[in-house]
Amino acid sequence: MSNLPELTPGYAQVPSGHIASVVTFLEMTSPPEPRGAVREPVPYRLERMRAADLTRYRDLFRAVGAPWLWFSRLRLPPEALALVLGDADVEAYAVCEGAQDIGLLELDFRVPDECELAYFGLVADRVGQGLGRGLMREVLTRAWHRPIRRLHVHTCTLDHPQALAFYQRAGFTPYRRAVEVAPDPRLTGDLPRTAGAQVPLLADH
Incomplete structure (x- = not known):
């Protein structure tokens, strides 16, 4: 990731049928101090x-x-995704409320001495209810239970508007920014055309 080409100041045209986002990479190199009452x-x-x-x-x-x-996991062939989920160093969890799955948490330990918080989120009707704070405590406990030296995550401007601030409050520090351009998943069939209504679908431009 460190050898990415640098952009020059000014505008750049996003290819037709693609989306673009600004990605912020964050990390922590030691467990954060506990805050507040249990x-x-x-x-x-x-x-x-x-x-x-x-x-x-x-x-x-x-x-x-x-x-x-x-979209990234949706573009993986089934056999490739099965290999990821079957890896002992990948911990993917469904967040369950009764019989309902309401969130996803995935920790990736495949790089020695590191853990990537690969995916973290709740379904739309559970966002904003304070559940994310408890889920982040699970992340920190499970990640730092292994002998890692670094826990990292990235978020982008397509994510929830509060995602970046949430990670910073949890103890992550931003260290890099990049721009990602990818085929629009609503045009590739990975997601329905109604997904991400806040991001204009430029199918005919």
Whole structure:
């Protein structure tokens, strides 16, 4: 990632049928100090998803990520995604409330001494209810339980408007910014054309 070409000042044309976002990369190199009193147990549970849970994982990825145009896991062939979920160093969890899946949490330990918070989110009707704070405590506990030296995450301007501030409050520090251009997932069939209504669909331009 460090060898990306640098952009020059000014505007650049985004190719037809593509989307663009500004990506901010964040990290922490030690567990943050606990803040405040111990909270009550959260009203949900985490269920590990593995290779056999491919359909459940894809459905949950769409449910959580469609409003923000998440697409990367949807473009992986099933056999490639099954290998990811089956890896002992990838911990993918469904956040469950009763019989309903309401969120996704994925930790990737495949790089030695590191953990990437690869995916973190709740379905739309659970956002803004304070559930994310408890879920982030789970992230920090599970990530730093392993002997890592670095926990990192990235977010972009297509994500929830509060995502960047949320990660910073959790103890992450921004260290790099980049621009990502990708085919619009609503035009490739990865997501319905109604997804991400806040991002104009420029299908005919």
